[in-house]
Amino acid sequence: MKKLLLLCICLAATFTTKAQTEDMKWNVGLHGGIIQYHGDLGRDWYKTDKTMYGFAGISVSRYLWKYIDLNGVYTRGTLGYNSGVTGYKSDFSAATINLRWNFVTSDYVIRPYVFGGVGLILFDRQLNFHKEKIDSALPTAGGGINIRLSPVMSLNLQETFMFTNNDSRDGIIAGKNDDYLMHMVGLTFNFGSKKDADNDGISDSRDKCPDTPAGVAVDKNGCPLDRDNDGVADYLDKCPDVAGNALMNGCPDKDNDGVMDSEDRCPDTKGTIALKGCPDSDGDGVADLDDKCPNTKPGTKVDETGCPLDNDKDGVLNDDDRCPDTFGIASLKGCPDSDGDGVADIDDRCPNAKGTIENKGCPEIAKQDIVRITYLGSKLFFENNSDKLRVASLTSLDELTKILNKYEGANLFIDGHTDSNGSDASNLTLSQKRTESVKAYLVTKGIAASRLSATGFGESKPIADNKTSLGRAKNRRVELRTAY
Numbered sequence: 120m121k122k123l124l125l126l127c128i129c130l131a132a133t134f135t136t137k138a139q140t141e142d143m144k145w146n147v148g149l150h151g152g153i154i155q156y157h158g159d160l161g162r163d164w165y166k167t168d169k170t171m172y173g174f175a176g177i178s179v180s181r182y183l184w185k186y187i188d189l190n191g192v193y194t195r196g197t198l199g200y201n202s203g204v205t206g207y208k209s210d211f212s213a214a215t216i217n218l219r220w221n222f223v224t225s226d227y228v229i230r231p232y233v234f235g236g237v238g239l240i241l242f243d244r245q246l247n248f249h250k251e252k253i254d255s256a257l258p259t260a261g262g263g264i265n266i267r268l269s270p271v272m273s274l275n276l277q278e279t280f281m282f283t284n285n286d287s288r289d290g291i292i293a294g295k296n297d298d299y300l301m302h303m304v305g306l307t308f309n310f311g312s313k314k315d316a317d318n319d320g321i322s323d324s325r326d327k328c329p330d331t332p333a334g335v336a337v338d339k340n341g342c343p344l345d346r347d348n349d350g351v352a353d354y355l356d357k358c359p360d361v362a363g364n365a366l367m368n369g370c371p372d373k374d375n376d377g378v379m380d381s382e383d384r385c386p387d388t389k390g391t392i393a394l395k396g397c398p399d400s401d402g403d404g405v406a407d408l409d410d411k412c413p414n415t416k417p418g419t420k421v422d423e424t425g426c427p428l429d430n431d432k433d434g435v436l437n438d439d440d441r442c443p444d445t446f447g448i449a450s451l452k453g454c455p456d457s458d459g460d461g462v463a464d465i466d467d468r469c470p471n472a473k474g475t476i477e478n479k480g481c482p483e484i485a486k487q488d489i490v491r492i493t494y495l496g497s498k499l500f501f502e503n504n505s506d507k508l509r510v511a512s513l514t515s516l517d518e519l520t521k522i523l524n525k526y527e528g529a530n531l532f533i534d535g536h537t538d539s540n541g542s543d544a545s546n547l548t549l550s551q552k553r554t555e556s557v558k559a560y561l562v563t564k565g566i567a568a569s570r571l572s573a574t575g576f577g578e579s580k581p582i583a584d585n586k587t588s589l590g591r592a593k594n595r596r597v598e599l600r601t602a603y
Contacts, residue, residue: 143309144182148275150192150305151175156200159286159294160207163200170206172197178307180219188219190234192279198299200289207289212241213281215259233262238281242288254285254297265307277303317341384408401425441465468528468603478603481528488522489601492531495519496599499557506552508560516557519599520564531566532600533557535575536582538591543577551575557597 163169174196199208217236238256263277321341343352356369370379383396397406410425428437440453454463467480535550554573583590
């Protein structure tokens with residue numbers, strides 16, 4: 120057995136180094152498995168708790184047709200039966216030759232098959248060929264599956280039923296003949312030489328274009344046909360009957376502008392691909408052939424005729440018009456100013472109220488309102504060491520809401536501060552949460568969140584001495600600021 124395994128390994132190394140592709144017609148395999156008995160003593164087939172012995176083997180297969188292989192297998196091992204009371208055991212060598220039918224072609228990764236054939240079994244430790252030691256196996260039959268692991272190697276799984284002509288190997292002469300079932304697994308390797316790699320009907324020895332794609336018509340040298348002799352094969356040539364060039368996929372291009380003549384609106388004048396082969400002198404995206412204003416300043420937006428755009432007819436061309444679809448004022452680059460404060464509506468934070476340029480079109484915030492906002496910030500209180508607003512603070516925030524509604528374009532900055540008690544990190548977190556509580560309340564009252572900015576500074580900006588209780592009380596505060 121050990122010598123047989125060593126021989127199999129050496130053969131595998133030889134065939135692997137010589138292997139080429141899955142199209143090769145010869146195949147060898149290395150196999151191993153177990154064998155089970157069926158006869159007068161009993162039936163062990165497919166029983167995992169019964170007698171089973173091991174074997175090893177090699178196989179050789181020859182491709183005959185896309186579905187048929189001729190397969191020979193040689194195995195050596197031990198077979199027998201043991202019920203605990205009766206039984207027998209013998210070393211054996213077996214050779215079978217089978218015709219194998221594959222259900223699918225070699226293009227598939229997984230190829231199931233069935234087979235049938237004949238074989239011989241020699242019973243002995245030595246290969247002494249005496250007639251009384253040889254059983255014929257007729258028929259041998261079974262099935263299996265090949266799983267392609269690479270172009271060279273496949274995994275083989277096979278079940279072989281060997282029905283013999285002998286009834287005495289198990290010691291009982293009269294009764295059922297001794298039959299065996301072999302469960303086999305192995306690796307197989309392809310080798311040989313291909314005859315026509317690209318399957319174009321021209322042998323590789325004569326094929327000057329051995330990599331022609333499948334299905335392409337070829338000449339006597341195995342090369343793709345080229346009727347117009349322009350160097351572009353017909354199967355790639357978009358104009359197979361007119362000589363062209365490779366860049367145009369075999370079509371002509373007289374003006375060499377990258378657009379084939381059949382698609383070129385200006386076939387005698389070099390143009391651009393985007394304009395179907397026509398030139399564009401002023402670079403406005405409209406071909407000279409269609410351009411009613413062919414000398415437009417480069418970069419100017421134009422309409423479909425090539426002339427500068429002025430959608431809203433306000434005297435400001437689209438290229439200079441910030442509001443090209445709305446009639447506006449030239450001094451404001453074509454934009455309207457509804458409240459007449461000199462700030463274009465698109466920039467005016469208060470487009471319906473006359474304001475100042477400095478305030479982005481919004482009116483000045485009254486001094487008394489600024490003072491009141493600052494005062495209201497000093498009347499915001501929270502639960503001890505918490506971001507929860509006390510009820511007394513809500514009245515102040517309601518008044519603050521009314522003031523903010525008077526100045527719809529104004530932003531409010533909410534700054535939170537703490538004293539020095541506690542760690543820097545916890546104070547920073549607490550101050551941030553308190554400002555967000557104020558912001559959240561104002562949002563519930565209809566103030567847009569985009570107008571509110573909440574920032575916690577922790578204990579980093581004291582306004583009094585943190586060593587005294589009065590100073591710490593002053594440092595625990597919320598400051599409110601407004602700005603446009």
